[in-house]
Amino acid sequence: MGSLKPDHLRTIREAMDRGLLPRWVLTDPDIYALEQEKIFARTWQFLAHESELPRPGDFVTRWMVHDPVIVIRGDDGVVRAFLNSCSHRGTLLCGADFGNQKVFSCPYHGWTFNHYGELVGVALANQVWGPELKREEWGLRPIPRLQAYQGLIFGNLDPAAPPLTDYLGDMRWYLDLIMGRTGGMEVRGVPHRWVVEGNWKLLYENFTGDPYHVQSTHRSTVELGITPNRTLGADRKGYQVVLQNGHGVNVTLYTEIPERPFQRMPEETWPLFRRHLTPVQHDLMQRASVFVGGVFPTLSFVSPLHGTEGDLYNFLNFRVWRPIDPCHVEVWSWFLIDRAAPEGYKQAAYKGYIDSFGPSGTLEQDDTEMWARVMQASQGWMARDRTLQYQNVMNYLMGWGRVDPDPGFPGPGTAYPGLVDAVSRSTHRYWFGLLTDGADGEGDLG
Ligand code: FES
Ligand SMILES: [Fe+2]
Incomplete structure (x- = not known):
């Protein structure tokens, strides 16, 4: 295990118990080697x-x-x-x-x-x-x-892995919602791919557990009018839903059914939502604005509203964060759209994707810069210091011991209202459980 000692793993455990994570887990080659064996060789x-x-x-x-x-x-x-x-x-x-x-x-x-x-x-x-x-x-x-599942093909290198449906757990309910809502999605074009500076955990977490960054990192896209104002105002409410096995999803809902429901999908598709969703899913989808989440370890997705020509369009963007070393990821990015959508909508939505989350998209550039900055400041001697102290950890304390789950949220999982770090804390715990063949990692330590 190289220079990684049981003491170092205990330090990670102690940090997680306090809602923190040591910075060096992003850059450490021994952690990366252990992740190959314990995580990537075993998960879907x-x-x-x-x-x-x-x-x-x-x-x-x-x-x-x-x-x-x-x-x-x-x-x-x-x-x-x-x-x-x-x-x-x-x-x-x-x-x-x-x-x-x-x-x-x-x-x-x-x-x-x-x-x-x-x-x-x-x-x-x-x-x-x-x-x-x-x-x-x-x-x-x-x-x-x-x-x-829902047309999504997964592989697993472990012949003894549990079935995909068990691994996905309650994430299936959300995949049914975003993938199955009108009877099925299709991939347009081929996945784009490019290499960025960043540890895979940082990127997974950015999509799956960090809606907090949107107000700052992506502020300029709101000012330009190419993204709706996602600061949770009076007309919208956000939830962060903790799911099993390190998965999670963030759901932004309008408090009332908006003038253009179903994430502004064209009116001719509305009856399909009723046909393909359960009544509870249908009601939620009517009020949906944005979904963003992930299937641990390397798949994330976002179903946003974007456009550059005076209107906003919905699409589904899948991401695989393929690690190529501890500090670099090859991003794979798919554009998906409802098969049943009219061709004109598909084309407009594709433009919305290219301008936002495509390789040169504005939101993509925003995030890429932040990931690189984290890595640039996390490779020096002080960041690699393995003693546990506040200035040498990443802070996941938002909502810790303060925000309770909302039992009124209609979907499965543990749903926290507003902005919290609950999914990240749960993901860290699952990640650590796999690394150490230890705890099941389910649930939120907070
Ligand atoms: S034929 Fe493939 S390596 Fe020889
Ligand atoms: Fe972002």
């Missing part, structure tokens, strides 16, 4: 949406942190996932981001694999190979677990 990670693979032979290539993955729809219609690495000598098999292929040929020595991962072609097979090569033993290595 988002790979693709089913709409990215509509036809047999369609494939996308993705990463489960450092493991390259190929996800493909077979000619039997079933989606499978394999390690994107040739079984002969380990070469990255497919270098394309997406496409449609009958077979995949390795560029190194020419072995060829089909949709089922089977080795179906061996170069010079009759001249240089005999019975020593048993083809059935040399297929691609399958990703141990692959399951989907």
Whole structure:
């Protein structure tokens, strides 16, 4: 475990018990190594949406942190996932981001694999190979677990992992709401990706547990009129909902049904909300303004309102924060929209996405700058000092022991009104439980 000592883990535990987190957990290479083994090798990670693979032979290539993955729809219609690495000598098999292929040929020595991962072609097979090569033993290595919920395909490297539905827990209710509200979503275009300075936990937390930053980091977007004023005023109320397994969601609701309900989706889609949601979900959705949340460890989502041409549009943005080292993340960003929405709305919403959360979007730039600043100030000797003192920790005390959950919130989970750090504290506890094979990490220590 390198220089990480039991004492250091006890320091993290003690900090969490006080609503804090040591700064060095963002930069420490030993923590990062432990996260590979204890977190990324065991938890469900988002790979693709089913709409990215509509036809047999369609494939996308993705990463489960450092493991390259190929996800493909077979000619039997079933989606499978394999390690994107040739079984002969380990070469990255497919270098394309997406496409449609009958077979995949390795560029190194020419072995060829089909949709089922089977080795179906061996170069010079009759001249240089005999019975020593048993083809059935040399297929691609399958990703141990692959399951989907609401069209979202997740993989897990742990053959003994609990089912995806158990892992998602009450997050399913919110995924039903944002993904299933009009009968299904589709991905438009391909995911954008770019590299930013930041530890993956910082980015996950920014979306999943930190609505507090919006008023300051994104102030200029409100002033420009490209984002609604999200400071919780008289007409809106925010909740932070703590869910199991480090997941969480922030819900902003209008106190009355607004003139344009259902997050300003076009009127022709309104009957679909009633058809696809439960009455409780339907009532909540009528008053919804913004959802932002995450599925631990590396998936976040935001369903906001944005636009640059005099109107605001709703869309769904999925994020995978793929760690590439302790201090850098490759951001993967998908645009999703209701399949049933009119084409004109989809196009306007896509522009709203590009201008806000696309790689050059205003909100994206705001956040990227803050993440880099945290990292720049967290790598010196003082920040890496492992003694526990107030100036060397991150503060997650907002609402601690002061704000009680609101039992009147209509959805599952523990919902705190207003701005609190409850989701972050719960996420830290789950993260620590996995790292140390210890506590279940459920609930909020606050
Ligand atoms: S490494 Fe792929 S064929 Fe040799
Ligand atoms: Fe932000």
